[in-house]
Amino acid sequence: MPRKYIYLIITYVAMQSSGLLVQPFMPLIENQDVFIVAWSVMTFAVALVICLIILRHEMKDFFQLREKKIGSIILWSFLGIILVMISQYTAIIIEQVVFGIKPGSKNTMDLMNVARQAPIFIVIISVLGPILEELVFRKAIFGSLYKRMNFFFAALLSGVIFAAVHMDFEHILTYTAIGMVFAFLYVETKRIIVPIIAHMAINTFAVIGQLSMDPEEIERQMEKMEQLMMILIGGQ
Template identity: 45%
Template sequence: MEKRHWYVVVTYIIMQFSSILGVPLLVSLGIDNREVAVAYWLIFSFFTGLVVILLLLRQDMMVRHHEERSTIPVAIFWAFFGVFLALFAQGIAATIENRVFGIEFGSENTDFLVEIALTTPLFIVVTSIIGPILEEIIFRKILFGTLYKRYNFFIAALLSSVIFAMVHMDFTHLLIYSAMGFTFAFLYVKTNRIIVPIIAHVAMNTFVVLVQVVFKDEIEKYQEQVESMQAMIHFIWTRFM
């Protein structure tokens, strides 16, 4: 791994853990609502981290023009199709988790982020734009890119995707995050343009977050109806079958 890439990784790690000190600091400065303090700090830290990382990657931005990459029309196609590919991979992984391992649909991590977005709408910029950009730079361009130089696609994608999944701290849904990692790694290799998985990731996150925020009440009602129906079926089965 290049020295500047190590600096990028360190910057990302510092950014991730900065809330340990940053959030209490904002609370001490008068922000009583902790969720609002978390949102403001994450907006600040992610934006700052993105600026620093882009500055560190200036050399990479210059070098990329000399690499063999897909044409712009092909890149646009895969960026657009990649959104559906990522959603499909996520759906398949969620179904496997539910049918094979009995893991319920839904993610506590996503629910937490949605709650923050509801209190501070500007936070959607972090979950939908800045976060995906940083994750694609770290986990696809740097981590996967480094591993892909030594190993085949499957091994490089597997290792980088599992680490990508673990960083989200939602260990119940490791399979879902890993499936997404595989998809974005495929898009990167297919086009040799990091902007392609970035666009797909941004679009997917934006879609998921907006659906969760805009249709939050309807989703909760649907979940309650499903739970009631399941309870009724269980009652009938245990009593009369």
């Protein structure tokens, strides 16, 4: 793995672990919820800037449009959104039918609860997070693995790592499937901007969908989905 990609991963890990630096001072902070949100936004933004500096010599892959026209990028991004949705719902059905796992991600619910209390947190979910994750998990990790093994195993391994980082192991199949779709988009277009756009769009749709409903309505939708799953598998 190139040294710059190692630095990229170190930056991401440091950002995710940065809360440990301020943890001893939390009892001294009056409004801890506001501080945590502000700290998260700041560390994500700083990490992204650092990652872009590390990849400054590859920024043409980010912005240059000579090889791929804007229309092609938009088309592939739209196709990517559809593929992610298909893979996501397929994984949810498999989780329900094979493993008996109920739909609904605790990780997503926790993030949405924070977003309801502090809307600025949406910047992390819809913008900063997707860009960082695609640079780290697709460009650095998947890209390095793909040079040493075939697409399926490289996408699967990087997808599992992507899933594990989200700390929602009950739905690891769903996160892995989504990660593999993003890897496919990266390989097919040879441009990291495409999975970034698709990732941002999917997260934004999730935010809009979740925030437009109150918690009780979300619970009712989950129950309806579970009932639908039971019907599909022939349950009573």
